[in-house]
Amino acid sequence: MLNIQKIRADFPILNEKVNGKPLVYFDNGATSQKPQVVIDAIAKYYQEINANIHRGVHTLSQLATDAYEISRSKIQKHINAKHAHEVLFTSGTTFGINLVANGFASILKPGDEVMVSHLEHHSNIVPWQMLCEKTGATLKVIPMDENGELIMAEYDKLLSDKTKIVTVNHISNALGIINPVKYMIDKAHEVGAAVFIDGAQSAAHLRPDVQALDCDFYAFSGHKMCGPTGTGILYGKETWLNKLPPYQGGGEMIKEVTFEKTTYADLPHKFEAGTPNIAGGIVLGTAIDYLNEVGFENIQKQELELLEYGTKRLLEIEGLRIYGNSKNKTSVISFNIEGIHPYDIGSIIDKLGIAVRTGHHCAQPIMNFYSIPGTIRASFSFYNTKEEIDALVEAVKKAQLMLS
Template identity: 85%
Template sequence: MLDINKIRADFPILSQKVNGKPLVYFDNGATSQKPQVVIDAISKYYQEINANIHRGVHTLSQLATDAYEISRSKIQKHINAEFAHEVLFTSGTTHGINLVTNGFASLLKAGDEILVSALEHHSNIVPWQMLCEKTGAVLRVIPMNNEGELIMEEYDKLLSGKTKIVTVNHISNALGTVNPIKYMIDKAHEVGAAILIDGAQAVPHLKPDVRELDCDFYVFSGHKICGPTGTGILYGKEAWLNKLPPYQGGGEMIKEVSFEKTTYAELPHKFEAGTPNVAGGIVLGTAIDYMNEVGFDNIQQQEKELLEYGTKRLLEIEGLKIFGTAKEKTSVISFNIEGIHPYDIGTIVDKLGIAVRTGHHCAQPIMTFFDIPGTIRASFAFYNTMEEIDLMVAAIKRAQMMLS
């Protein structure tokens, strides 16, 4: 079991006040807070080994390069990738998805089909729409039910020999639904399609095993897993990464350059053009270490209890409706209160120190499905407490009374 007071002491921001009230941070789906060890590691890099990597023979460059590649190896081990060169550093999930869509532009033709799910974040919809416009491929949507679960019978029907790639989130950012991705991966492979998993909302809660899943691509962001912003990972199977063309041209991603011809570097450098976010890449490894020290079994147990307690307490509020009641879900509760706009609730509870997210959560098709303008979303992390949930519920009841 977690020593929650010890854990919370690791996060300096959690001890501050907002609008004169103790901060209750329930916007972890947007970004996690950072432990002191991560904050210190950023400072340590710039104070001690700041240098460009892979290109210098001087000591600082070698130290920075070693630290960067050690971080890559940590992440390889964390997700159980077969090779370190299957782990690409990116600026975040969006970057990783766009890298793959750019590569598939050379592999698709008119009439080919791409399957996305009704539960996707805009970053896993818009790049595929742009790819369809460029290639003439057709976007098909895996539908969802009223509980916020994908309908697997319809997924099975949509799959065909025309399907070239399936792209689906591991966990919905808007509803917390945990999708049956192993089933979806296996079914996609039966028709010869590749599959990309958006793990942005999953990696804070669990350790993905990319070899056990057998996914072709898995993407996530560092800032949701206690790491720095501007960091992310694209895992790709070696065979797929060798098949895709480079996403960007520049330094580092080349083997030889002349004005007549350029040959590209081997993986992973083929996809890592230019000076990377060296500090971010190194410190993402620090964040992964921290999360593993806390322990994902402990994280899951704490967040399961928070989800159950939060659901129970919120349903005590008259007129409150939860959107997203899947059998398998993580510690996200999206809800509205009858007759009150979610933005109004969010604004008032902020004055009471409660940070929740309001709006469509970059998932407008979900809101259209439920015929609502948006929701109030409380997303819990392992450093949150039941006492904080009580404070949120009291704040929402106060806001409801003021707005009714």
């Protein structure tokens, strides 16, 4: 069982006041807060071993290189990748999606099909639309139902030998729905399609096992899992990463360069052109260590309690509707109050120190499905408390009274 007060003491920002009120931070779906150990690790890198990596024979360069590659190995172990070179450092999930979509431009031809779901973040829609425009492939969409769940019977019908890649989020950022990705991966593989899993929202809540899932690609962002901004991971099966061309040209990703021809470096360096976010890559390993020390079973238990309690308390408010009603959910509650714009609620409760996200959450197709402009999204992390949820409920009631 988690000692929540001890956990909260690890996060200095949770002691802040906003508009003179104690901060209640319920925007974890957008970015998580950082524990002191992560903040200290960033400073330690720049104070003690700052140097460029992989290129220098001097001591600092070797120390920085070792720390960077140790972090890669930690992440390999964390997601259970078969090889460390299947773990690519990126700037975040969006970069990983674009890298793979760009690579598939050399594979797809007119008549091929790319499949996305109705639940996707714009970052997992737009790059695939661009890919289809470039190659003449067709974009297919897996539909959703009123509960916010993907309709698997329709997914099965959409799959065919024309399907070349299926790309779906593990957890919906807008609704918190956990998608049946293992089923979807297995079905896609039956028709020979590759599968890309957008793990931006899942990596903070569960520990993905990429070999057990058997996904071909899995991407996530460090900043949503207590790590630094501008960091992320793209996992790809070795066979696929060898098949795809480099995404960017530059230093580090080459083997030999002449004016006549360039040959590329082996994995993972083939996809890691230029000087990376070295501190970020190292400290992402620190953040993952921290989460594993807390324990993902403990994290899931705490967040499930918050989800159940928050759902119960918010539904006490008259006229409140929750979007995304599924037994398979993580700690996200997306809601509206009848007759009131979500932005207005969000603005008022911010004055009371409560941070939530309002709008379409970069998931406009979901909002169009429900015929709404957006929602108020409260996304909880393991360091949040039931008392904070009580404060949210009282603040929403107060806003409702003011705006009615």
